[in-house]
Amino acid sequence: xxxxxxxxxxxxxxxxxxxxxxxxxxxxxxxxxxxxxxxxxxxxxxxxxxxxxxxxxxxxxxxxxxxxxxxxxxxxxxxxxxxxxxxxxxxxxxxxxxxxxxxxxxxxxxxxxxxxxxxxxxxxxxxxxxxxxxxxxxxxxxxxxxxxxxxxxxxxxxxxxxxxxxxxxxxxxxxxxxxxxxxxxxxxxxxxxxxxxxxxxxxxxxxxxxxxxxxxxxxxxxxxxxxxxxxxxxxxxxxxxxxxxxxxxxxxxxxxxxxxxxxxxxxxxxxxxxxxxxxxxxxxxxxxxxxxxxxxxxxxxxxxx
Numbered sequence: 426x427x428x429x430x431x432x433x434x435x436x437x438x439x440x441x442x443x444x445x446x447x448x449x450x451x452x453x454x455x456x457x458x459x460x461x462x463x464x465x466x467x468x469x470x471x472x473x474x475x476x477x478x479x480x481x482x483x484x485x486x487x488x489x490x491x492x493x494x495x496x497x498x499x500x501x502x503x504x505x506x507x508x509x510x511x512x513x514x515x516x517x518x519x520x521x522x523x524x525x526x527x528x529x530x531x532x533x534x535x536x537x538x539x540x541x542x543x544x545x546x547x548x549x550x551x552x553x554x555x556x557x558x559x560x561x562x563x564x565x566x567x568x569x570x571x572x573x574x575x576x577x578x579x580x581x582x583x584x585x586x587x588x589x590x591x592x593x594x595x596x597x598x599x600x601x602x603x604x605x606x607x608x609x610x611x612x613x614x615x616x617x618x619x620x621x622x623x624x625x626x627x628x629x630x631x632x633x634x635x636x637x638x639x640x641x642x643x644x645x646x647x648x649x650x651x652x653x654x655x656x657x658x659x660x661x662x663x664x665x666x667x668x669x670x671x672x673x674x675x676x677x678x679x680x681x682x683x684x685x686x687x688x689x690x691x692x693x694x695x696x697x698x699x700x701x702x703x704x705x706x707x708x709x710x711x712x713x714x715x716x717x718x719x720x721x722x723x724x725x726x727x728x729x730x
Contacts, residue, residue: 531670588618600639
């Protein structure tokens, strides 16, 4: 054996043994979790479609909203309305942030309704959602829960798209499948969907709570704003309101009768935060705006709507 071969043999004897793989104490086999646990992990790990969807955002036509009477047409009226909606949303946001002494359950779920039709509840719901969407800490999901009329769905051009009724009636339809991101920052919409003969039953079914949790999103804090049917007009409106943490009841000045308001308030739960919004008042705002607390009710006023 020559000198080179001897050096090579000696080099082999000097090489260290390959390290053994590290041992893990109490190692758990892969997929050892129960089927329910794995299912829950898959559900909660689901990507929020509001951030994952690559489709262009849905255009909100401001002119269409004005023609439908859901936005003021005069420039000056828009500024006055913005100030009045700020007064309405401030206590709602305080409840969401838990500033009250007693935390409010489901405070992020806000429903706008009325006693009877024609009091401006959809107008209030749309403008409240637009104002809340300007808050930097939240995104807002505006849900068309007025199934018989579905004004929001019609005005935004979302008729024919799957919405709230589809996700309630079809267990294979996920809440994320019906959420539509708009070109207004922080504003998303859920259409009403196709009318269903068992709307009241679906609103009161076990799946409703699961759908509401799914619509709440998995990322940044999301506020749900529902436009509901009038409380005394349809049976499903009272069922929908029972799932909400905060309720705004719109009262038309010179339109709603006192006994109608009283009857509507009787169906609301004591655990909810209830605000009364006076709409269609024609007195100057400086004379006519008031804010007070009676029990768990709060009062606000809109001008000239």
